[in-house]
Amino acid sequence: MCTGGEPRVTVVLAVYNRARDLPMAIASVFAQTTPAWNLVVVDDGSTDGSGEIARRYLWDPRVRVLSLGENEGLGNALQATLPHVRTPYFVTLDSDDWFAPTALAELTAAMDEGPADAVVASANAQHWREDSGRLMRDHVLRGRAFSDKFDVFRYGPYLVPRFYRTEAVLRVGGFERDPHGQGRYYEDKLILLKLAAIGRFLHVDRVLYHVRLHAANLTRPEERARLNAIKKAMYERMMREWGDPYEIVWKTHPEGWLDVADLVPRESAGAQDRRTH
Template structure:
């Protein structure tokens, strides 16, 4: 089998992590790769590191361009693809050495348009694996289009992330990423998945999604609100093309609005006069009836919507009290993720942890 897989790696200010990422790509068990490195005007040594890899491996090409953001870098990469399949890899992440081989074999065997692997949330000293939705010993799961779109909207088993999925090139070549936005995958994923007839999920974690230590609270800016604009665009698309998912989509949108309202409140200096918060509050009021229908069967979110409609601060007080009660174990926490500690000798120690609180 000599099917070519094109791997697109956008690169920007990841000097510390780039070699780890690239080593796991060039050492893949599947050799027929086209590795496209897009140096997006990185101000550090990333460009020269990429050039070193080009000299050592004739499967690699590097494109240097002015900084245009992640979307622009991925779009540039897609213009140079010659493979039948595309895999996006973020340059601070890394892969299991048989990831591409497993994904390609699964695609061919199951005739799947897109193959997704489970993944680890990777920290400096431990990994987290979401065992609620993935079972390591299980065979691949297969979704039809309706099931896939349902999972995509829920954003649990099928994430909006572009990475960690093997796409048939013909499926995505004419769907560019939206430039100039954060959370570009949210603007992109539903257009792709809408076309998919068969989607396969490998339950074994083959991708390491690196979690940097920066706190979202400390690095938050109003630009993060792009995710809400992306979900609004998706809401319109869902209502037009997948009406049965309309209220599930509204539910996800509402929950995201609540999260970002609270983050804006924590970063009040970046929202002087509260204009962004007022905009979110106005949107909830304008769409209140749809949101109300969407959360009818979700008691916690239903309560939050009611309290938020009276005043957002009342909802925040409710959330703080709920968190205190969880810490006091008066209210139970939901089951969460499996934690895998990484020791110095590379052995993994497994333990079960809980989310929330």
């Protein structure tokens, strides 16, 4: 089988009980306009046969399947795949989402042609809502480029796809089991903040990713307070690691999510001394 040369990117797909949706996600990888990819599927303790479905694709030498003994959470599952990523770039794919056919080619080109300190590339995402078993086109989430790490810090929406420079992710320690989210919550936000401190983010202004909206990926209202507390602690930790130059002003959206409203520069010690004398 012709694989189109040495792979430049690894698709990392963590799955937990998504047997129904997984074939569509994997099919979108096989449908890429470039065949120069690897695919690592990690079965995060599924009990619905998701792992067995993934193993059906092992006939292709580009595919590898890992199995975790029990459910560890998305961030921990992604961390488990990193020793198996041997390409300059990797991109994550949620098991209920799918790529546009040119996603890998366009994102690889953006990173190859971009500045040497580019660590992440993203694009725009078409959302689809399930209605009586049918997928109905919903809104498009448009990403953007960022001026610096504090611009990333202020940004509320999620970035997809998340196309990483492998070396950079390893340099910042990967997807850690942090004390707040335990590698289960906001693993995407945490790795992006860590990467924002060392390099630039690129944006391809095209729809290269498709997001499936359904009841299973909508967080219950009673969970929001706990998740908001995890996000707040995580962001405050990162600001401290950056030297605590700003006070974080928080806002709550009508639907109950906590987000960064503003960053207010802290007064210097000298200015505070002058006020007290």
